[in-house]
Amino acid sequence: MKSSSDVKPAGGNPEQSYSAKDDTGRILVFKTKPCRIVSVTYGTDEILKTLAGPERIAAYSRHAGDPEISFLSKEDVKRVGKKVENNSEAIFALHPDLVVISTSTGADELRTLESMGLTVYVAMSPKTYQEMRQKVRNLGLAAGEPQKTEDLLKRMDERMASLEKRLQAIPDDRRRTAVAFSMTGPMGRKGELFDSMMKLAHVINGAATVHPLGIKGQISKEQVVQVNPDMFLLPTWNYDKHSDPEKFARELMEDPAYRNVKAVKNRKMVYVSDRYRYVASHHIVDAVENIAYAVYPELFPEGKPEDQE
Numbered sequence: 310m311k312s313s314s315d316v317k318p319a320g321g322n323p324e325q326s327y328s329a330k331d332d333t334g335r336i337l338v339f340k341t342k343p344c345r346i347v348s349v350t351y352g353t354d355e356i357l358k359t360l361a362g363p364e365r366i367a368a369y370s371r372h373a374g375d376p377e378i379s380f381l382s383k384e385d386v387k388r389v390g391k392k393v394e395n396n397s398e399a400i401f402a403l404h405p406d407l408v409v410i411s412t413s414t415g416a417d418e419l420r421t422l423e424s425m426g427l428t429v430y431v432a433m434s435p436k437t438y439q440e441m442r443q444k445v446r447n448l449g450l451a452a453g454e455p456q457k458t459e460d461l462l463k464r465m466d467e468r469m470a471s472l473e474k475r476l477q478a479i480p481d482d483r484r485r486t487a488v489a490f491s492m493t494g495p496m497g498r499k500g501e502l503f504d505s506m507m508k509l510a511h512v513i514n515g516a517a518t519v520h521p522l523g524i525k526g527q528i529s530k531e532q533v534v535q536v537n538p539d540m541f542l543l544p545t546w547n548y549d550k551h552s553d554p555e556k557f558a559r560e561l562m563e564d565p566a567y568r569n570v571k572a573v574k575n576r577k578m579v580y581v582s583d584r585y586r587y588v589a590s591h592h593i594v595d596a597v598e599n600i601a602y603a604v605y606p607e608l609f610p611e612g613k614p615e616d617q618e
Contacts, residue, residue, distance in 0.1 A: 346361060540579060
């Protein structure tokens with residue numbers, strides 16, 4: 310439940326002023342609920358669409374509506390009508406009463422936006438489910454929607470509990486090992502969000518079992534062979550318009566180095582959308598469900614889980 314340290318309304322009227330903290334602990338003061346919100350990150354696009362509603366959003370981020378990274382539909386984006394780059398002048402031109410950026414945005418950009426007189430909220434990049442809950446909660450309170458926020462968090466927790474009950478059918482000693490690939494090679498650094506989601510899905514993250522990790526946190530081909538995973542989880546996002554997921558899958562299948570790896574020998578190579586791999590919102594529940602489905606489809610007789618609000 311919310312505490313007085315998180316959000317402080319001036320009174321019972323929702324139109325009165327209140328204060329809230331962003332994910333860096335900065336205190337923001339609002340005279341009224343913001344109604345022209347500019348979101349510069351795809352994760353906050355999704356949270357704000359659910360908690361604030363499209364009618365209060367002036368612009369989404371540049372990735373909004375891309376089905377391989379965003380949970381927003383093209384119709385969602387069309388309803389708002391604007392997408393924006395992380396550009397201070399373009400953001401200012403939209404006359405926002407709240408701008409939502411991420412911790413990866415440079416300090417100079419933050420200072421520039423604030424020097425323009427804009428209220429700026431900084432959102433984190435969570436590494437665990439609990440941190441994602443906190444991200445959702447903090448942004449929901451800043452948007453002036455405490456009840457909708459608590460309701461959403463309750464739904465998230467209920468779905469995670471239901472999934473955990475389903476996954477308990479897999480004994481610890483029968484958990485499958487998977488190595489996930491991005492277009493540049495194996496991924497899944499220990500302690501990062503994807504590693505945390507694999508654990509929640511009762512999947513052994515092959516990349517996190519090897520030490521030390523190689524360049525850019527990736528393991529080598531030799532280490533993949535050493536892990537000998539049951540499955541390869543393949544990427545889907547043609548992020549630079551020059552990547553071909555199907556060609557990438559063929560190259561893995563035909564690579565002599567992987568000839569004796571169980572995932573290749575048994576043809577257990579499954580696509581997992583990048584919107585699940587790089588989830589940055591309450592849709593973390595959808596992500597964990599779909600990772601679990603990819604590895605343990607026998608536990609889902611009803612078929613692939615559908616993304617929920």
